[in-house]
Amino acid sequence: MPTSTAKPTACLALADGTVFYGRGFGAKGQTTAELCFNTAMTGYQEIMTDPSYAGQVVTFTFPHIGNTGVNPEDDETADPVAAGMVVKWDPTAPSNWRATQELGPWLEKRGRIGMGGVDTRRLTRAIRQQGAPHVALAHDPDGNFDVAALVEAARAFSGLEGLDLAREVSCTQSYHWNEMRWAWPEGYKPQTAPRHKVVAIDYGAKRNILRCLASAGCDVTVLPATATTEDVMALNPDGVFLSNGPGDPAATGAYAVPMIKGVLETDTPVFGICLGHQMLALAVGAKTIKMNHGHHGANHPVKDNDTGRVEITSMNHGFTVDSQSLPDNVVETHVSLFDGSNCGIRLADRPVFSVQYHPEASPGPQDSYYLFERFADAMAERALQKA
Template identity: 60%
Template sequence: MTSVQGDTETDGWTLPKATALLVMADGTILEGFGFGATGVAVGEVCFNTAMTGYEEILTDPSYAGQIITFTFPHIGNVGTNEEDIETVNLAASAGARGVIVRADVTDPSNFRATRRLDAWLKARGIIGLYGIDTRALTALIRERGMPNAVIAHEPDGQFDRSALLAEAAAWPGIDGMDLVPGVTSAQRYDWDETSWTLGQGYGRPAETKYKVVAIDYGIKRNILRLLSDSGCAVTVVPATASAQDILAMAPDGVFLSNGPGDPAETGHYAVPVIKALLEKHVPIFGICLGHQMLGLAVGAHTLKMKQGHHGANHPVKDFTTDKVEIVSMNHGFALDRETLPANAAETHVSLFDGSNCGIALTDRPAFSVQHHPEASPGPRDSHYLFKRFVETMEKARVPG
């Protein structure tokens, strides 16, 4: 699937010279044109099927270490703004290491836009590549799995292809890699911002009823906003916070956030904390990596997926309501249902491939889901899970 070398003459036509490359570890090289930041970045290539929300996706810390291919061809047409960023830790890495799109970025056509996507990417240090057949790349990932690769952008089109191939081949990959330290917060902080509304922006809660400690493995802003919407006074703590420090805050509940990397590696320091919280019967709600952390804490195992789930149009069945929801997803690992203990009931399942998407403990007030009920981007079918967390905390307050 190596593309044609640019800047050559064929049958009287002069082909433009490639200014960006995607060099895969197996030797496949795709040529296109660069935008955004210049330079070289290495990561795992995945594809995302969402039709909207590219800014939220590109700032989701769960994408750390990955190069995102968008299957939707028109990316950048509504520009960017400063309100739709999902990462909280602006001092951390950008999340995604690169972005691949089909068509060149157009001028934005949206009243909220403040910058073109290419200028926004350049400011955030994210390399972009356009002009390749993203359908063919998506088919390759579906057939072979998510490849390790280097994305490179040089305006003069001069590349050391051998060096780029060597770098791609030498990168060990996300399997076995703890990426949480690069995206978690450095210190605890309080959060009280609520959801965005047209003409008003983000708000503040009128009152709070529950105290929630959110463990930040790479948390998204919209998760925090929905917790705040639900009447929670939220304190965010770093991924390495101890159970003793968390319990000292006397929380009504603890939230386990999303995040990047291999959950088994993060589990080395996260699982003992979660186990200690479970022993105290603290209500727990986990999303994405937080779901996997809860599973590991009760003895289950995780496995690497071939192509992962990335998009805003995934069907998931909730066995507790017997309904099918369309949800947002972003993960390359999953809980192995064959290793779930007897006290971990499966509550959700993917209707694409049958993989586990949710558990609830039968002997503790704890539950989690693999998908992203906070969306941003994506449908809001699963917002009810935040209400379920509130109900779990309320029930835990009742004596006996």
């Protein structure tokens, strides 16, 4: 319960009947989703606008959420995609020179529910012990909640297994991207001298991934998640990028895997991130499995098996590639130092690789940018071989 005597204005009901009360902010109404926790100390705006969080309510373990406000430059997509957010302390007025708006009104305008005044440590422990629960989150300024109906709504939520969400968050038509990474003092500048043509498949692509590709010298054309091999190769790309995204990789793989298999037959360099990593793994014959509570945070140590180097990475995934199912021609390149789960693969016989984590999020801050350079180098080498 909130510490004040005021009537609660928000309610979080878990499918097992556990109920949390708090103070609502952002949009009013009700939503159902899977509940996950994120341990990042910064980047709440990027997290809420990351398409990979479709179908999920995010519990933030860091208590100071909202203190830097929001601004248009930090959106990873046009609008928040996460279903809602749960925080320890109510968002305060922002104290940051880049802020253009407070978190609460920003969420309200975009139809996303926020809830403060929650014991997020207790909630996080519950998620770790029992797995990511199905929940119903409601915000009513009058504090009128039908708790039994909320619990029933949480129980009725179908969950993310077997759910293809990439199609819902993907672009509907192709577009060109040339904006590079943010740099002081200019901000975002365009790539004016690209060296490589890249086709990026949008399963829920974050803008900063596209910026990193542009900064690595790529001229990027983005295609919808349902693009075929013919659609991709008609653009005569030097390389193909498989983006991050939400949902069950096996469900998205129904249409994505045939396209990827076709691209692999052309020996075109391929680079995948997050869901793109899982799609690539499925395309080469591996399997994916649902995790207990997933990996969500900006402090995950990952070991590069090739070099022994450890990277501090940003992660957001509830499914993982089963390393025991990797075929003989696939090399496991990266592993999580938290639980040993797979975090990267490469094909032994062609310039194809992928990682489970998000190198564009830069928590290291530059630990993982080499992956974009590796992709560019692979395209340059392939061009020399063709010459």
